[in-house]
Structure formats: C-alpha cells, structure tokens
Amino acid sequence: MKANLQMLGAFMSFYLKSVNIYKVHTPFCFELLSEMYDDSKNYYAFEEIEQLRKTLLQIDTPFQQIDLGAGSRQKNQNGIRQVSLRSITNNAAISAIQGRQLFRLCHKLRPTKILELGSSVGIASLYMSAAFPEAQIVTIEGDPKIAQIAKANFDQFRRKNIQLVNANFDKVLDDILVKMQTVDLALIDGNHTKEATLRYFHEILEFCNEGSVLIFDDINWSTGMQEAWKEIKLHPRVTASISNFYKGYIFFRTAFKEPVHINFVPKSWKPWQMGFFN
Numbered sequence: 001m002k003a004n005l006q007m008l009g010a011f012m013s014f015y016l017k018s019v020n021i022y023k024v025h026t027p028f029c030f031e032l033l034s035e036m037y038d039d040s041k042n043y044y045a046f047e048e049i050e051q052l053r054k055t056l057l058q059i060d061t062p063f064q065q066i067d068l069g070a071g072s073r074q075k076n077q078n079g080i081r082q083v084s085l086r087s088i089t090n091n092a093a094i095s096a097i098q099g100r101q102l103f104r105l106c107h108k109l110r111p112t113k114i115l116e117l118g119s120s121v122g123i124a125s126l127y128m129s130a131a132f133p134e135a136q137i138v139t140i141e142g143d144p145k146i147a148q149i150a151k152a153n154f155d156q157f158r159r160k161n162i163q164l165v166n167a168n169f170d171k172v173l174d175d176i177l178v179k180m181q182t183v184d185l186a187l188i189d190g191n192h193t194k195e196a197t198l199r200y201f202h203e204i205l206e207f208c209n210e211g212s213v214l215i216f217d218d219i220n221w222s223t224g225m226q227e228a229w230k231e232i233k234l235h236p237r238v239t240a241s242i243s244n245f246y247k248g249y250i251f252f253r254t255a256f257k258e259p260v261h262i263n264f265v266p267k268s269w270k271p272w273q274m275g276f277f278n
C-alpha cells in the first residue's frame, strides 16, 4: 500500500514536469524520440521475437530461480523463488512496446559495443541484435537455468553476435569491461538497488565515449532507485537525460549548450501540448 502510494506520488511529480514531442527542442533528442515513439514501420524481427514470447508464455513448469538482485519482493532468505517461464516472461522481460523502442534506438544510434546487465530470457538482446546485426552484444545473467534458456533462444535465432555470460554481475563486470574496451550502449536491467546501480554506473562510465548511451530500467521502482537516477543524471559528465518514468536514458554528447533533462510522455498523454504556443 505504502509502496503504491509512493509510486503514485512519483508518477504525479514526473507527469507534471513531462513534455511530449512537441515540446522537445533539442534536435538530437527530438529526432531520437520521434524515431522511438512515432515511427510506425514494422520489421519482420518484431513478429519473430513476439512469436517467441508467445511460446514462452505457454510454459508453466515451475523451477527455482536464484535471484542475485533486488528484482523481486517474493524471494526467500536464500534469494530463491519459485518461477516459471510464463511468470518470468510476463514480469521480467521487456514489453513488446519497449522492445520496439529499444530496436529503433539501436537502429538510429548504431551502437557497436553493447552490454546488458540482466538477460532474463533474452528478449531485449534479441531486439538489439536484430536492429543492428553488426553490434557485438555481451549480456550477463546470474541464474543458470534462465541463462540456459536465453542461450537456447539466441541459438534458435542464429544470433552469433550475442555472447551470454552466466555469472553474477559483481564478479565479472570489471573483466568484461576491460575486454570490451568501450561501451556504446549499456542496458542496466538487474539488481535494482541504489548502491548497485550507482556502482555499475561508475564502473561503466569509465568505458563510455561521447556517443555512448546508458539505459537504466525501473528508475522509479523504489526510493533507492529514484535517488540513484537523480544522482546519475546530475553527474558532471552527463549532458542529457530522458526519463519515460520506467526507463532512464543518459547521454554524453558535447553538442548540447547546457545539460538537458527531459521527462517524456507520448503525444496522447498531453494532447494539448500541440506546439501552437511555442
């Protein structure tokens, strides 16, 4: 109840400061958001990936997940909880809408070196790899059974540009970053605590370049995540941030005259912001 009220309060404060595309005046952000939200082109990959989601949603067999992060409030003391492919695909995998937005972002920015923290069953990686097949994607998943399923999905899609690492982020992130040398895009989508999120941000930041983008999921999931997001977007190296309440995007481009921070909503959420009075 308390968590719900706090989420509602956070949403109201986000919404009051939010803008739709008509009020985005930075050319880079305008072009990116137009492509992510308003491009209606359909790609064959969307259908293929969503077909996989449908199949996974039909598998009800229970198994034990070792959750190494803060992703659920329903695990026992050892971090173990009972799940099925259906429940994971429903609750943890990226949605079809957000998957398409991620695809369009990768299609536009063409990030060569991609890092994902938290593969789950592999849906977000599949969207990213379809958008830009030249990318080299490293995705890390701590749970062995889920990692095995993600790997099988990558094999089924013959995605040779995705490397899955079955390990705890905390144990392998440093080495993976050194091997990658640079990070053009990182999707930080697991272990949603303030401390871990800030730690991953600072570690990955060392490997970012001017064109890099960092995407944080569940930035309003808890007060800790809200605090982490606030701190991240105000970091001196960050030149622009976009929040759609659920995900937060961070940029380092130096072309902006001053830092730009956008709370973004689709056109229909603020239909009166048509730009007539700009």
Ligand SMILES: C[S@@+](CC[C@H](N)C(=O)[O-])C[C@H]1O[C@@H](n2cnc3c(N)ncnc32)[C@H](O)[C@@H]1O
Pocket (backbone or CB within 6 Å): 066, 067, 068, 069, 070, 071, 092, 093, 094, 116, 117, 118, 119, 120, 121, 122, 123, 124, 125, 140, 141, 142, 143, 146, 167, 168, 169, 170, 189, 190, 191
């Ligand atoms: C929300 S899901 C990822 C969803 C996926 N990125 C997508 O969009 O389809 C988060 C995943 O991170 C994994 N995870 C959480 N904390 C972790 C950690 N410390 N090390 C490795 N994996 C972790 C969980 O097992 C879970 O599968």
